[in-house]
Amino acid sequence: MTGFVDLYTEGDTVLHRMDPRVKIFAVLMLTLLILMISSLVHLLILLAFIALLVALGRAPFSKVSLALRFVLRVMIMIVILWPIFDPSGTPVLATLGPVRITEPGVMRGITNAVRICCLATVWYVLMFTTPQRDLVRALVKLGVRFDFGLTLSIALRFLPTFSATVESIKDAQRARGMEFDKGSPLRRSRNYISVLIPTIISALRTADTLSLALQSRAYGARRHRTYLRELKMRASDGVALAVVVAAFVMPAVAKFFLKVPV
């Protein structure tokens, strides 16, 4: 991973307008649902639904393909390695010394790969359609202490700044004759010390002035806070919430009370 990426894309779709609290809750519910479902067919149906959400969020193709490259690598690894370590089940497909490949093992590998794909894409939908500041705002409204939320949003605000600092210091050291892609791994890692130390010192200088800035703006002077932008639940948010809860509760009831395999 080189360079800084922000997955969020500006847009005005249904998913962009949705209350971030509802979106966070929906993603958590869907994550639990994905972890609960164990049938391949149901997981594929769920994956189709999530793909529909990606399409609804109108994510640009370049970002979707970047996301899929990450996911595909993990999926291939699981499909190949899972059967080797899971030799249970009867129809044996192949035997190679102590390794037994069985049909149920292969199926379980594929199921788990699809499950990981579902998990990853659900989170991508959230990151594609929600700006970082809205995520922090939603967390504070959901009960995270304001000073913790402030720390987090300051951190997110400085993230691109520090990424740029790292890149420019790397360029500066390269101009002085530092070679980052030569030598043994240990030597290469050691070269990065000459990038990290200037970066950290510049960051500490930032922290030093930042604490002055916080104090001069009366940070923590009053317990009661007012906000410029309030989050409001609308009717469509209520509908989305109901749909997500139903999508989780119905299979859960079927699995744990009616004993239907899902």
Next chain:
Amino acid sequence: MSTQAPGRPANDASADEAAPANFVSPSVVALYAVLTALTTAVTMTLAVPFPPTRGFFNLGDSMVFFSALAFGWRAGAICGGVGSAAADVLLGYGYFAPITLISKGTEGFVAGAIGKLRGGRPWARVLGVAAGGACMVTGYFVGETLYYGVGPALAEVPVNIGQAVFGGTIGLAISYVILVVLKEFPRIPSRL
């Protein structure tokens, strides 16, 4: 007869609202925010390019160890855990963030707690980094077994060990240099 400012709640006079909030001090907020951002930025941008792992070898651990060794276990646990988990969320592996939060959080916590023994003697720091790295590798192994199964989790262990070793050596080296420079910043709390 009461002249109330518009937009103010009627019970404005209650002493509770006018009292100062019991927030964490601004210097701590500034330091933790900056350390978290640094951890996230380094995790996301600094990858050591070398062939076996397709360049997927980041130096985020060096920042976790640095935060822990320079500012103590609390900074290590919070900035290391939250910073690394934030990198996961921002890169789209949100489902993996809880595991990262716990693995890297304990890494920072253990490294900071052991590294500060006897006023941070060299042996204590090395021991802290080794123990912290072991916690991270174990944490990831358990987490990846839950998600991916034993096979892929085992395949990841050497990568994680390598990351802990390189991150640890770099983190140790950096913390020595920075602790000398730290005296020049009067508003940064050196003891937390």
